[in-house]
Amino acid sequence: MKIIGHQKQIDMLNSATEKNRVHSAYLFVGQSGLGKKQVALKFAQMLNCQNTQDFKKPCGECLSCKKIEKFTHPDVITITVQEEKNSIAIEQIREMIKGLQFSAVMGGYNVRIIDDAHLMQRDAANSLLKILEEPPKNTVIVLITPVPKSLPSTVISRCAVVYFGILTDDEIKNEIKKYNLSSDEVEIINSIAMGSLGSAVKLAENRENISDCKNIISDFQNGKFLNKKFKERKEAVDLLNMLTARIRIERPEKLEDVLRMKNYITRNTNIGLTFEVLKNNLKQ
């Protein structure tokens, strides 16, 4: 499992595992596309690797490490928003808690990763609280979110919080090298991705988006109010303010993406290209 950056966070988790001082709940905080989930899976490998007697670096070769990488490990399960839903329901958390009553099938740790944890419904979060208060033995729950404030403070206070920073320009540029982009394209992608490898890779994989950004705006909401060029930055920000209100109601799971794009546009990124990234995010 290749992880770009975040060495400090990985070292910290390694050290906790090595010293047998693992918390029962972690909260991974940082914007989308940084690789927080990859780090959570790596952590699950540290906890479950069959080849390290002293719980140091996971080997990546044993059955346990491989199953985690392929998302088929019976004791390492990710919970997230189900398709065509926009929140994590209480039933999902209840089922998770039920599963944690049994010890790990493969003898290591039971690890549950709750991705986009801020999208838990309130009753789901309350239900989670119970297990955070009385965690079963050899269980680690990792909550992942870009917006921790959306979680109840009672949940946050039960977690060890790990912050993830954005990646450096060099880390991003290095990673998109393999897409054979021109140096101009690399610079553009890097300036739009703003430290998010996920965003950079998406753009690199769809390079036509880099040059073809003329019709972005008309594309993305049936031309209702986006079919125009912005004369000034403020116009684009105003539009995103409008969009924010709609998104909050219609697609709350995308709110964070919209807010981030608004932030970029306010900070002098290329308006057209930033909208392209947003459009792609909204399509998913």
Ligand SMILES: [Zn+2]
């Ligand atoms: Zn291993």
